[in-house]
Amino acid sequence: SQQGEEDPQALSIQEGENATMNCSYKTSINNLQWYRQNSGRGLVHLILIRSNEREKHSGRLRVTLDTSKKSSSLLITASRAADTASYFCATGAGSYQLTFGKGTKLSVIP
Amino acid sequence: EAGVAQSPRYKIIEKRQSVAFWCNPISGHATLYWYQQILGQGPKLLIQFQNNGVVDDSQLPKDRFSAERLKGVDSTLKIQPAKLEDSAVYLCASSLGTPNYEQYFGPGTRLTVT
Numbered sequence: 001s002q003q004g005e006e007d008p009q010a011l012s013i014q015e016g017e018n019a020t021m022n023c024s025y026k027t028s029i030n031n032l033q034w035y036r037q038n039s040g041r042g043l044v045h046l047i048l049i050r051s052n053e054r055e056k057h058s059g060r061l062r063v064t065l066d067t068s069k070k071s072s073s074l075l076i077t078a079s080r081a082a083d084t085a086s087y088f089c090a091t092g093a094g095s096y097q098l099t100f101g102k103g104t105k106l107s108v109i110p
Numbered sequence: 111e112a113g114v115a116q117s118p119r120y121k122i123i124e125k126r127q128s129v130a131f132w133c134n135p136i137s138g139h140a141t142l143y144w145y146q147q148i149l150g151q152g153p154k155l156l157i158q159f160q161n162n163g164v165v166d167d168s169q170l171p172k173d174r175f176s177a178e179r180l181k182g183v184d185s186t187l188k189i190q191p192a193k194l195e196d197s198a199v200y201l202c203a204s205s206l207g208t209p210n211y212e213q214y215f216g217p218g219t220r221l222t223v224t
Contacts (some may be wrong), residue, residue, distance in 0.1 A: 004152075033212060042201075042215055042217045042218060043201065044215070045212035045213065048210065048211075050210055088152050088153075090152075092210070097143075097155060097158060097165075097166060098155070098213060099155070100145075100153045102150070103151075
C-alpha cells in the first residue's frame with residue numbers, strides 16, 4: 001500500500017523559478033525521505049528528515065516536516081532543466097522499510 | 111564506491127514463462143530490498159532481507175514470485191509463471207540496515223510480458 005501522497009501530480013515551471021511539492025501521509029513515521037527518478041540515473045536519494053526535525057536543507061533543496069499535519073514539502077530553488085524528473089516522498093516506519101507515494105512529475109522548461 | 115548492480119537491464123518474455131533477476135548490493139549493506147514499479151506509480155516493496163533472512167514479504171505474490179539471498183550478499187528474484195500484469199521495472203535497493211538511513215537503488219530491470 002502507498003502511504004505518501006504527493007501533490008501536485010505534475011508541475012511545469014520555467015528555469016530559474018522555484019518548485020514546491022507536497023507530501024501527505026497517514027500513520028506515524030520515523031523519518032521521511034525524498035527521492036528523484038529520471039531515465040538517466042534511476043532512483044536517487046535526495047534528503048532525509050527525521051520525525052523530530054522540522055526543516056532540513058541540502059544545496060538548493062529545502063524540506064519541511066509537520067508531524068501534526070502529517071505532511072512534508074520539498075522546495076527546489078532556482079530550478080534547472082536538469083531538475084526535470086519525478087520526485088517521490090517515502091515514509092519510513094519500523095523495520096527500515098520505506099513506503100513510496102506516486103510521485104510528482106516536474107518539468108523545468110529552459 | 112560501487113553502486114547496486116542489477117541484471118539483466120531489459121527482459122521480454124511471453125506470459126506463463128519464467129524469468130529471474132539478479133542483484134548485487136553495495137558491499138557491507140545488510141539490508142536488501144526488491145521493489146516493483148509499474149509505469150506511472152511509485153515503487154512497491156515486494157520483499158526485504160536483513161542479511162540472509164526475510165524481514166517482510168507480505169506484498170510478494172508467493173504463488174508466482176520467489177526470492178532468495180544466499181550468504182547474505184547477492185539476491186535473485188524469480189517469477190514463474192509470468193502474467194501480463196507483471197510488466198514493470200524491478201528495482202533492487204540496499205541500505206546499511208539501521209533506522210534513518212537512505213536506500214541506494216540499482217538501475218532496475220524492465221520486464222515486458224507479452
